[in-house]
Amino acid sequence: MIRLRPVLPVFFLMLFLCAAILSPALAKEADVAAPTPPTDKVFNAQTFTLDNGLQVVVVENRSIPVVTHMVWYRVGAADEPPGKSGIAHFLEHLMFKGQSYPGLGEIAPGEFSKIVRSLGGNDNAFTAQDYTAYFQTISSAHLETVMRMEAGRMRGLQLPREAVDSERLVILEERRQRIDNDPRAQFDEQLGEALFPNHPYGTPVIGWFHEMEQLSWEDATGFYQRYYAPNNAYLVVSGDVSVEDVRALAEKTYGLIPKGDVPERARTISPPFIARTSVKMTHPVVKEPVFQREYRAPSARQNAKDSLALQVLEEIMDGGSTSRLYKSLVVEKKIASSVSLSYISFAWDDATLAVGGTAMDGFTPEQVEAAIDDELRLLITGGVREQELKEAILRLQAQAIYARDSVAGPAMVVGYTLVTGSSLDDLETWPQQIETVTAKQVQDVAAKYLNPDAPTSTPFVNGYLYPPQTKAEEKAP
Amino acid sequence: MIRLRPVLPVFFLMLFLCAAILSPALAKEADVAAPTPPTDKVFNAQTFTLDNGLQVVVVENRSIPVVTHMVWYRVGAADEPPGKSGIAHFLEHLMFKGQSYPGLGEIAPGEFSKIVRSLGGNDNAFTAQDYTAYFQTISSAHLETVMRMEAGRMRGLQLPREAVDSERLVILEERRQRIDNDPRAQFDEQLGEALFPNHPYGTPVIGWFHEMEQLSWEDATGFYQRYYAPNNAYLVVSGDVSVEDVRALAEKTYGLIPKGDVPERARTISPPFIARTSVKMTHPVVKEPVFQREYRAPSARQNAKDSLALQVLEEIMDGGSTSRLYKSLVVEKKIASSVSLSYISFAWDDATLAVGGTAMDGFTPEQVEAAIDDELRLLITGGVREQELKEAILRLQAQAIYARDSVAGPAMVVGYTLVTGSSLDDLETWPQQIETVTAKQVQDVAAKYLNPDAPTSTPFVNGYLYPPQTKAEEKAP
Numbered sequence: 001m002i003r004l005r006p007v008l009p010v011f012f013l014m015l016f017l018c019a020a021i022l023s024p025a026l027a028k029e030a031d032v033a034a035p036t037p038p039t040d041k042v043f044n045a046q047t048f049t050l051d052n053g054l055q056v057v058v059v060e061n062r063s064i065p066v067v068t069h070m071v072w073y074r075v076g077a078a079d080e081p082p083g084k085s086g087i088a089h090f091l092e093h094l095m096f097k098g099q100s101y102p103g104l105g106e107i108a109p110g111e112f113s114k115i116v117r118s119l120g121g122n123d124n125a126f127t128a129q130d131y132t133a134y135f136q137t138i139s140s141a142h143l144e145t146v147m148r149m150e151a152g153r154m155r156g157l158q159l160p161r162e163a164v165d166s167e168r169l170v171i172l173e174e175r176r177q178r179i180d181n182d183p184r185a186q187f188d189e190q191l192g193e194a195l196f197p198n199h200p201y202g203t204p205v206i207g208w209f210h211e212m213e214q215l216s217w218e219d220a221t222g223f224y225q226r227y228y229a230p231n232n233a234y235l236v237v238s239g240d241v242s243v244e245d246v247r248a249l250a251e252k253t254y255g256l257i258p259k260g261d262v263p264e265r266a267r268t269i270s271p272p273f274i275a276r277t278s279v280k281m282t283h284p285v286v287k288e289p290v291f292q293r294e295y296r297a298p299s300a301r302q303n304a305k306d307s308l309a310l311q312v313l314e315e316i317m318d319g320g321s322t323s324r325l326y327k328s329l330v331v332e333k334k335i336a337s338s339v340s341l342s343y344i345s346f347a348w349d350d351a352t353l354a355v356g357g358t359a360m361d362g363f364t365p366e367q368v369e370a371a372i373d374d375e376l377r378l379l380i381t382g383g384v385r386e387q388e389l390k391e392a393i394l395r396l397q398a399q400a401i402y403a404r405d406s407v408a409g410p411a412m413v414v415g416y417t418l419v420t421g422s423s424l425d426d427l428e429t430w431p432q433q434i435e436t437v438t439a440k441q442v443q444d445v446a447a448k449y450l451n452p453d454a455p456t457s458t459p460f461v462n463g464y465l466y467p468p469q470t471k472a473e474e475k476a477p
Numbered sequence: 478m479i480r481l482r483p484v485l486p487v488f489f490l491m492l493f494l495c496a497a498i499l500s501p502a503l504a505k506e507a508d509v510a511a512p513t514p515p516t517d518k519v520f521n522a523q524t525f526t527l528d529n530g531l532q533v534v535v536v537e538n539r540s541i542p543v544v545t546h547m548v549w550y551r552v553g554a555a556d557e558p559p560g561k562s563g564i565a566h567f568l569e570h571l572m573f574k575g576q577s578y579p580g581l582g583e584i585a586p587g588e589f590s591k592i593v594r595s596l597g598g599n600d601n602a603f604t605a606q607d608y609t610a611y612f613q614t615i616s617s618a619h620l621e622t623v624m625r626m627e628a629g630r631m632r633g634l635q636l637p638r639e640a641v642d643s644e645r646l647v648i649l650e651e652r653r654q655r656i657d658n659d660p661r662a663q664f665d666e667q668l669g670e671a672l673f674p675n676h677p678y679g680t681p682v683i684g685w686f687h688e689m690e691q692l693s694w695e696d697a698t699g700f701y702q703r704y705y706a707p708n709n710a711y712l713v714v715s716g717d718v719s720v721e722d723v724r725a726l727a728e729k730t731y732g733l734i735p736k737g738d739v740p741e742r743a744r745t746i747s748p749p750f751i752a753r754t755s756v757k758m759t760h761p762v763v764k765e766p767v768f769q770r771e772y773r774a775p776s777a778r779q780n781a782k783d784s785l786a787l788q789v790l791e792e793i794m795d796g797g798s799t800s801r802l803y804k805s806l807v808v809e810k811k812i813a814s815s816v817s818l819s820y821i822s823f824a825w826d827d828a829t830l831a832v833g834g835t836a837m838d839g840f841t842p843e844q845v846e847a848a849i850d851d852e853l854r855l856l857i858t859g860g861v862r863e864q865e866l867k868e869a870i871l872r873l874q875a876q877a878i879y880a881r882d883s884v885a886g887p888a889m890v891v892g893y894t895l896v897t898g899s900s901l902d903d904l905e906t907w908p909q910q911i912e913t914v915t916a917k918q919v920q921d922v923a924a925k926y927l928n929p930d931a932p933t934s935t936p937f938v939n940g941y942l943y944p945p946q947t948k949a950e951e952k953a954p
Contacts, residue, residue: 082559083745085675190752193674198562198685208675208748268560271685274758275667275940281752463752 041428046243052259053231058246059238059410067239068408070135072415075227078129078200086207089127091220097163101156130348131419140240151253164217183283187465194277194461199270229260238411278462290465291365292356297449299347301421307345309441315392317341346416365464373452383443397431518905523720529736530708535723536715536887544716545885547612549892552704555606555677563684566604568697574640578633580733607825608896617717628730641694660760664942671754671938676747706737715888755939767942768842769833774926776828778898784822786918792869794818823893842941850929860920874908
């Protein structure tokens with residue numbers, strides 16, 4: 001029987017894990033011993049496109065004889081048909097269930113990762129709203145092997161019907177563990193639903209349980225046939241390899257696959273926000289109450305300039321122990337035990353900016369909210385100091401430069417960037433661009449997107465997560 | 478040029494208008510001079526089905542020489558494809574834009590209603606989440622003419638492309654007037670959206686403005702071709718006509734149309750409610766604050782028994798000036814200037830039960846909410862008195878009996894009933910069934926569906942509509 005693999009797709013884990021280490025836009029807490037502000041490109045990535053439309057990006061790094069090889073499909077949960085939530089992620093699991101393609105060999109169900117491991121490498125995959133990615137990190141001597149394997153399942157999936165039933169149990173269990181047994185994840189899911197009415201981002205990547213239970217072989221293979229094609233993907237290779245070598249290998253492997261007829265991305269759009277929605281949840285295992293607000297804000301693709309300013313704003317508000325929110329709520333007021341503001345610029349449609357905190361014993365989430373609102377008002381009315389701005393920009397630039405030094409990091413960042421609609425050039429010149437952000441711009445984006453007193457057309461939702469109430473409190477919230 | 482007709486579909490208007498006059502389940506304030514509890518059928522409706530699958534229902538009423546002729550299609554806004562909200566209603570408008578069918582004649586664009594009026598009749602149409610209906614009320618001498626006309630557009634719509642652009646302006650204007658210029662309607666729309674995540678009832682029948690703007694000739698004719706067919710419709714004729722006459726006429730007209738290949742109804746389902754959502758809206762033209770809570774409750778189709786008890790509950794809580802909510806909030810506490818509880822049992826999926834009130838000067842919607850919750854708790858813990866139950870049932874039965882006496886009323890009620898999945902027998906024996914509802918059942922459904930203190934899995938959302946705030950109040954809600 002097929003061994004149940006923890007393919008663990010899962011965006012949440014992977015994105016935050018990798019992002020915290022690698023992504024310039026997301027990393028926190030980096031050392032600020034400032035490098036010289038960069039003038040050259042971040043990755044010196046090289047790119048070419050095969051005749052079948054597959055864009056290939058290579059980031060050379062010869063420090064160790066290892067490569068990371070990734071394929072990013074421009075399809076994710078937000079491209080699913082209605083009623084089939086979870087199919088993008090389910091398919092990602094099923095992509096390990098056997099393949100055969102002329103000239104690219106065959107792999108039996110469940111063997112893919114075993115082969116990678118037998119060659120000393122590791123592999124995984126993850127699914128998000130806008131993309132699905134597969135990768136291997138392996139000795140550069142075996143790059144051709146994994147390229148052949150990955151290319152082989154781009155159009156050559158041979159999915160046994162029985163694999164679908166057994167793997168469905170895996171994704172359902174995954175949902176139980178990651179969402180349904182985790183009040184914080186449930187809470188985030190509810191906030192996302194409220195923040196994105198009539199838009200697919202409101203549906204969780206992993207899917208709604210009752211819809212996941214019904215996902216079929218036909219759903220998976222139909223989705224695969226529609227979206228998996230070289231002209232709907234990016235190939236990113238980083239590490240110990242030259243662009244010439246990758247070109248030769250890509251032509252021998254991915255080059256065998258014809259262009260597909262991929263439908264244009266067509267997503268529904270949310271109606272204007274004319275009311276303020278809030279979500280309150282009480283859960284028996286919650287110990288400390290949490291306040292979380294989620295805003296819709298422009299992604300890098302939608303508005304590169306405002307997105308850069310939001311990245312600086314994020315660093316000023318939540319860039320470690322000297323950041324504004326931490327200093328105010330945790331150190332000075334002692335209202336919150338933790339606080340965060342996070343903005344993920346990588347989205348095809350609207351990005352999400354989340355701000356929130358966990359209340360200290362004796363405080364309510366409403367008090368955390370009020371303290372956060374005070375900091376936002378201070379930012380909007382008072383702006384940021386030049387020194388504060390400069391330090392935040394330097395910390396961000398430092399993170400970008402350190403990102404060069406890993407093998408997998410560049411492939412990850414290049415992938416996020418391209419697959420969510422920004423360009424390689426945007427990425428390469430990011431340190432110079434972030435340096436152009438002014439104090440005025442930071443203040444302006446705060447006023448434009450984060451104003452807690454704005455008319456309700458500013459799209460945000462408020463969330464309050466409470467521990468179980470004592471009898472005496474029962475009528476309070 | 479085509480004259481822009483106020484086709485005014487609109488469910489809201491029609492349903493409430495007709496329902497208030499006619500529907501046993503919805504009517505209020507009827508005289509309670511009790512008729513003998515009925516033992517015979519309400520309408521003595523007769524029914525037969527044509528070979529093409531069209532079910533026909535006839536309610537004879539010879540009091541005046543007039544008939545109401547209605548066609549109910551089992552398709553509505555909740556059957557629309559994603560991103561095409563409003564297409565069911567838009568098509569309803571476009572159904573007046575020209576037709577031609579072999580054996581059933583031709584009608585030029587815009588002529589349909591003129592012909593009806595020239596014969597001394599009137600006609601209209603309306604669209605709801607679960608159905609679309611067209612009707613004429615006319616001298617019984619002209620029944621054949623309107624049957625031929627209505628049958629002729631069942632498969633014979635000849636929609637000119639230019640009609641789509643001009644009529645789109647009409648529906649957009651309709652949305653502006655009925656929703657976007659009416660804070661109460663906007664508020665209801667927001668509540669509906671929050672109450673039905675991942676279910677099409679969360680999308681307004683009229684559509685989202687930005688999607689309505691994009692609706693095309695292809696969208697309208699595609700929807701029409703897919704759903705308009707005799708086997709996806711009910712024909713209801715009430716008034717001065719015999720079942721034999723209707724059968725002969727139906728065979729000559731609707732009988733010419735072949736059965737269609739109609740897709741099965743497939744709607745997405747909401748995930749479980751695990752958090753409590755509330756919606757707050759402030760609007761410059763609102764004078765008095767409003768509290769409104771909307772629950773999901775079983776429809777008659779889903780749970781006939783609980784639905785009957787909810788109908789009695791509605792009558793007890795809001796059946797005129799002696800009802801519980803009015804007496805408590807308006808007369809005694811003087812917290813609210815008006816209050817209501819309404820339950821519409823006619824739905825294919827979950828029904829909505831709404832309870833709310835408008836605050837008196839000096840009171841907040843939160844105080845109205847608290848007073849309503851007190852009444853609900855009283856009902857749940859204390860139940861209802863036998864006398865109260867008996868009177869409510871008698872009032873409901875009286876309304877059913879009076880409903881017989883109109884011409885259009887029976888056609889309307891028969892249509893609602895069948896098209897939302899209940900049977901003619903359910904309708905005919907409704908007065909006997911409602912009589913079986915016990916005090917215990919009313920108390921039980923209150924506890925099961927309306928408990929304000931229940932765990933969040935009881936699906937409801939709270940709404941608060943505020944007048945513009947004075948400067949001093951600005952930070953309050």
